[in-house]
Amino acid sequence: MPKLWNDTIEEHRRAVRDAVLDATAALAAEHGPRAVTMSRIATESGIGRATLYKYFPDVDAVLTAWHERQVTAHLRLLTELRHRPGGTAADRLAAVLDAYAGIQRRRAAHGAEPSALLHRGEHVDHAHRHLTALVRDLLTEAVAEGDVRSDVPPAELAAYCLHATGAAADVHSQAAVRRLVTVTLDALRPGPPGDSP
Amino acid sequence: MPKLWNDTIEEHRRAVRDAVLDATAALAAEHGPRAVTMSRIATESGIGRATLYKYFPDVDAVLTAWHERQVTAHLRLLTELRHRPGGTAADRLAAVLDAYAGIQRRRAAHGAEPSALLHRGEHVDHAHRHLTALVRDLLTEAVAEGDVRSDVPPAELAAYCLHATGAAADVHSQAAVRRLVTVTLDALRPGPPGDSP
Structure with a gap:
């Protein structure tokens, strides 16, 4: 046809x-x-x-389009991980943060970060808001399932998670990235019963 | 005289x-x-x-000098907190991270962040390295005192701490900043004996 x-x-x-x-x-x-x-x-x-x-x-337009394509691809991957069936919300959160940390590390390691050359575009802000909401929703589910502390609003924990795993840009091995994600997740554990304020 | x-x-x-x-x-x-x-x-x-x-x-030179003065003042405050006598290294670490988170929040809240307008100067990179080393040394002391986990190198925990508390730029109250610092520090607790890998 x-x-x-x-x-x-x-x-x-x-x-x-x-x-x-x-x-x-x-x-x-x-x-x-x-x-x-x-x-x-x-x-x-x-x-x-x-x-x-x-x-x-001009070349700025190409770099902006390239960056936009990267950001879109990353967001698509993270969204897929967020909705992957099976497992707990905490499992999916770990998968999302692991992937996000890996992205941050690769961006830093390539030294090929176009955003440093560019004004932060609207699409980057949009993607960041989207990602924050995605992580916040996963955290809300994980709190309901009893796997994440309930004494801090999920929106604040989402900001914490994304900033903390952003430290992957400053570490020097894949093993260090894994340790970073482990440390980040350790802070989310619910306290012992009766321990919350 | x-x-x-x-x-x-x-x-x-x-x-x-x-x-x-x-x-x-x-x-x-x-x-x-x-x-x-x-x-x-x-x-x-x-x-x-x-x-x-x-x-x-020109005005760029003024803004750069202003930013440099701010960064220097912040670093001086954090260095003073790091060396404040009394208490454990973990106490001093908490004081440093609390102050750092407050600085990040005020910078974001004023919407008057000159660094977005400026090329990251040498002095900012220098200050960041200095601060990372300061936090790493505090963490090393706190590990020796048994108050911080020993399964992750202090340099990696320092990157984690500074990135995680940087989330203060994204939260909307002083209470939220305090919660953020608490969450960040919770991840540093040593595991139960025999729990480390």
Whole structure:
């Protein structure tokens, strides 16, 4: 069944866009995001400069789109982990924080953090709010299941969890990231019965 | 006893500089740091524009100096708390983290965070390294005193503590800051004997 013309056009556009962003990711990983230029993107992606400029006005626009794609992919992964069936809410929380810490570590380790070059875009703020709400909801479930302390509002615990696991950017091994997540989760344990204020 | 001429000059310079930075702080607190201009600083501080420009070439230089002064003052306070006599290392750690969380909250609450406008300067990196070492050393003492878990290296716990209490920027009351510090410290408790890996 032949595709509608518009669908084909749209698919082509997405393919070009993805090729540009993949080339940008490769260049940034190899040389750092500051070394990314429109010429290098054109060469690396095999897309002509004239075409490239039809898609993105300048390198900042490419870096912003690349960053947006990364943030969206991370959020999709974390959302999937949050809804994975089976296990307790505390298990799913551990999986989400583990993945989040790994993302923070990889971002820092690559030294290829484009957000340092960019103004924090609306999409980053949006993603951060979304993620905070996701973690808060998991914590609320885990409190109801008796696995997380009930003496601190889940919204505050969510801020704590995301900041604490953000320390993964400052540690130097995958084992250290695992220890960090363990330490972060240890603070969430409910106290002994009658211990809450 | 008359002061040496050089001392007097130096004192005068420091007084002018402090007046400029105080004026900058007042303007930034009232209107946000983006609204700070050289003209407004001159008016607010009562220092002539010509004199002001002898001290600082532009408003970025003033904001950087202001930020540097803030960071230095914070570090001095935290260092004093770290060395305060009496109590255990764990007590001093709690005092340091409590003060640090308060600083993070006030910075966020004022919405007058100049660092968002500035490139992270060398002095900020230096202060951060200094603070991390300070917290790490306190943690090492507290581990030796048996008040903090020994299964995670103190350097990693220091990164955890500073990131976790940094969540104070995202909470909305002084009570929430206190809860955050409590939660952060709870993760540091040593496990029951024989529980460590």
